[in-house]
Amino acid sequence: MENLDGDLREMQLDKWKSSGKTVDDIFKLLKLQDEGEDLVKAPLYDTWVSYVIKMDQKSPYNTILQKLMTRYDDESLTKALRAVDAKKLEKARIENWLSNGKTADDIADDIFTSLKLNTGENILMTKASTLNTWISNVELMKKPDELVISVLKKHYDDEALTNMITVAKKDYRTNGVASKLEKARTNTWISKGESADDVFKLLKLSKEGDELLRSATWRTWMSYLTKLDNENPDELMFSVLKKQYGDEGLAAIIEKGKRSDATETLAAKLQEEVWRSEGKSSDDVFTLLFGKIKDDEMFGMFERPEFSTWISYTTKLNNLNKFNPDELVVISALEKRFDGDIVKLARALQAAKTKAALNGNNTTKSIVHELQTQQFKKFKRSHIDPDQLAAQLNTKFDVSNVGVVLALIDFYKKKGSTVTHEVVD
Template sequence: MRVCYFLLSAFAAYDEVALTTVANSKNEGLGHAIHTRGHGSLRVHAESMLGEDSGNDDDRMIDIKSAAVSTFQNLAKSGTQAVNKATTSVQLKLSSKSQKTTDNRFVSLDVGAVKSKLFESLKYQKWAESVTNAYKKNVEAGKLAMFSTLSAHYGDVALAKLLAEAQHVPKTRSVANLFEAIQLEKWLTEKKSTSQVFKLLHLDVDKGNLLKNPLVNTWVSYVDKIGKEDPYQILVRELTKRYGDDGLANVLVAAKADDTAQVIASKVVNAQLKSWLSSGVTIDDAFKLLQLNTVKKDDILKSPMLSAWMAYARMNKQDPNELLFSTLKSRFSDEEIIKMIVAARGDPKLWPSLGGLARMQLTSWQRADKSADDMFQLLKLRDGDEKPFDNPVFNTWVSYVTNLHQERTDEVIFSVMKKHYGEERLEKILGQATQSANTNSIALNLEKELWKSQGKTADDVFKALKLDKKGDNLFEDPAIRTWVYFVNKLNGDKKTPDEFAAISALEKHFDYVNLALLLGTAELQAKVKGETVEFVKTLTSLRNMQFKQWMVRKGFDPQRLQMALANRPFDKWNARISLDFSDFYKANGGLLIG
């Protein structure tokens, strides 16, 4: 029998550890010791017994193996003599006074009374400290002594549960990984099969969701340690036998929704997909086996199994987005698909992988030569309530119209809506929508189209918005933005637009100097009050428009403006107007004289 066979097999990656020397050694005692009490060829640092963290769950076996390799590298450097010395040391420990002291101290500190969070408990911490002190000259044997005591008291299953629990806590993960590795080595030297350990951990009689059982991870680690089978393929067979194909899908959905089971559930799903691929399961069959055909239509794009199906499509070298779109088209109406896409758009986890679906939908409508009116009816928007702008599907329709009529988007949208809602009803809808920050922009655009269709002039809309009643407070009213928006749109549609149309219209209501004073004051106050950026921009654009008009139409430069102001009654604000205009004049190519 080879000395330390189990020690070396536990860390197969370390081929360099004096295999020939160790293999020729004739000492069987160490193997017997580990078979009886466990395996301590792991971390040599005393703090491991006290629960210092060494990494996350994904790295737990890597942490243990790397530490063990370091330990055995040291032994290998010393050759056969060092190995034999370590062997003799471990052999003697089981009958040593230190082992008995370890057991007695465990009892006196009442460590065994702890049924959960063992390694976080003060009782365990005190016990671990005393063992560390007792085994200062042989820390490795101290670890084995602790495991021996824990295993004897709790038994395989209870101890495995405590270790699994501790592996989810950063400060106890290291010691849990250490003792789990010893436990796995113990089972290996006892020549337990994977099925025997499966039963030993009572996984064969678990009536709940097996993947949520923390001991499944322990079993997976053991199967990985043996290295002859894929543990996830075994789980697929076991779960399929237990739940059937339909039931398995439900188990996987539930497990993927559980934070503690997500990782193992994903690996089982991947193993299942590989099994299907080798068995020739079609993509459509996989859709049904994953029970995606039974998911409520509003939830299908949110299903945790959808990503598995899309992964299976990729395994079959198919474009998952195209297949998904084709599958949805065969099962649902355009309106239903859009609602699904809209629901997915609100989920930052889903949208990156499903964004292409919306583009495919819009493209398919264009290829089918669907008009804006066709899609309005197809999406049943005409059957909506008095707030169509709040309907997420409406935004999809607007996107389609924008792609279809980039130069006339507002005009086409208004035309279709007027056809289906009627002018009076649409006017009411637009009036409500302009009051909402979320729908204000598009509603203003359409309101302009409404006024244009009614043949209203800039002055008509000024009165309709009751701006003629505001007096000197005109530029404090948000409605001024609506009016300016309309005037600019109306003017832009003319063959010979007047770039100063809004200012010319305002000068019908205010003297040009008073208008400049009101605009300057309103702009300053809007900034101080923290008004919206859009509102401030409207006031700024009006002021700049007036100053440019003075330069182009009135022929003003700063000196001529001062002369004009000098002929008017004194006003302390005149100086402010003069300075502001001077700044604008210089910034826009004017040359100051004198």
Template sequence: MFNRVSIDDIFTRLSLNTAGNKIFEDPNLMTWAVFVTKVEKKNPEDIILAKLNSQYAPESLASMIEAAKKVSSTERFASVLQAQQRQVWFSTGESGDDIFKLLKLDETGTKLFESPQVTTWASYVDEFNKNAPNKKVSMLTLLARRYEEEDLVKMIEAAKKVPSTEDIAVKLQAELKASVGGGKSPENFFKMLKLDDTGEELFKSPAFPTWVSYVDHFNRKNSGEASSIFARLTKIYGEVKLAEMIETAIKTSTAETIAKRLQEQQNLRWLSKQKSPDDVFKLLKLDKLNSAVLSDVKLSAWLSYVKDFNLANPRKEESLLKTLTHQYKEVGAAKIIQQGKELSETKKLAEDLQVAQFTRWFRKGVSDDNIHKLLNVKTLDDPNMAIVDEYIKFYTEMMKTF
């Protein structure tokens, strides 16, 4: 009793009873802890934790200990206290669900992973399962009792992006894959996550990476039913719309990695079907756009394919100029290129194309005298006169080199 009175008295004399939630920032706490260690040789951690428990609500103390673990000067002390905290809870028969409520995590809603107490809870669930394997209950099972699967998936994805909760989220995601792997096809899982309601905003959904990860897991476990992510999405969106969505997503940092992976699968699929660049140009309906072709997002998909096609078929090398000329004829391609120079987003591409086109004409012997005939220009007010003027300038500069 004397020791107890002395310990409490020193705690008060050091003004620790008025330190509030900044007690771990107060150097007097360590002074008091050292004193307790000298007085209570056997279990000083019990005394320290009991005193702090008498001063603070469980959720507040858990949060303060978590914060103290992130500070080098208090990290070791806080870790010891947290371990003792877990031991006390386990010795009194507290379940993972009990501690969830004790820490008031049941009041956080979908903001669960924003609470610092969630790390304390997760560490206790691990400790409980380790010490009571016959009563083992996964974190996912405990959370599944409280959240709809769709909400939980989104919460886990968001938690993966925060360093303090990343490890917990990765573990939960692995448990989620294992739990749904027993019966749901990727298509059913897609619907369960309500990704079929996202429309063209699929890549923006926080649940999409989870689905991608699940498909990979499903394919490894079910080789007979394996199918690429691209193939599965093609069935849902069709090749044209999916290509457009992929190219848009590539420009978004949050979805770039997955989108590029899908683009690779897309190109491999077309290559395996021996599709020529002309075939893909038509497949993407780029042959119907006329002047809008250079600004269409699907052109990026086509250019990506041409790059892979040329690597696989060096003797059949294709180019955008060659395809534009084939699809829109010489004059049509020239008009598209000229109009593309008027838009800021296509200006550089159009200028490069025009140089390539003019170079080809020059090598074919088109001069400043017969360019009018090539472009069928008969009057000065002809819209193609601008192309004639541009070519004459180019031709004049080229002739200076001879």
């Protein structure tokens, strides 16, 4: 019999049903008993499945599964179902196992073994597709994340599993399944109530010494900290590291981290937490970084790396201020450093922006542009328009005067304000 499609097949199915044919009758009629292990790939297999669904609308996949189980052992059936992407049959098989007293953990482990994933090798790199199939099967049961990690931990310790995930995430071919495993493990830690300190120990990060920030497992731990405290994971990071390494050990980690482009950002975050733990204010850190800076040195500080450090710390303190945060906190703190002379600060910012543009220093240019925008917002709140600012600037000749006024005019126009000021050379 040929494999019929569409309306013709539906007519044939109705004819069999009206004549009282059972699913076993049609199985034999289609000679599917002769297909052996290629049954699920046989051209007429889909026709038989369609008839089963028509005849048994409540649990057709259990009926199909029972037939397949008489023709395949567990390992062969796993491979057969994988070949045809039969998720409904997989679910029926799992429900059958559970009803017969098998635990979910045993089922997950058995499927893992039947797919020959229990080799001890880096299956994320060598058998990613098969591993993905196994995860898809486990996802048909309750608490899949815990099941996945439970089975994997029988074959790999936390450190080995982390290394596997880290390597696999770097390859576009295995990134997807690696991310699934990472998410499953993180969710399992959360459900078990693992603390930041617990996971630090699980990952054996203490053995890294002052090379900690370069460790392959560091990112895994940091990702978990973000899950535990999305508002300020850096505080958690600091508290655990201080407990593990002490003040001197932590200082060594920070110092080493500052020497590398790859770790300097992390080192800076740790340093900020050290300052916070010591109760240092924005002013304290400014003095710590710049000392008693002279007036003529204030104009050159914007391009120094210490200035970015100070901005970051000042911003962090403000972000953690739940009662009275201020989006203009940095420019307000900077005004104090210029003794409240907003005109002098405006000239300094314009001069620094011009210099950065001429030197191609985009980092400094971006920083100063943001500060100038903050200052102009304060001007607008205080109703200082370009005419008023120009009058204050013109009390002293400076090459930056015109640039400041033009920048403020541009700011007002972008905010939809009408500006009538004319700049005269």
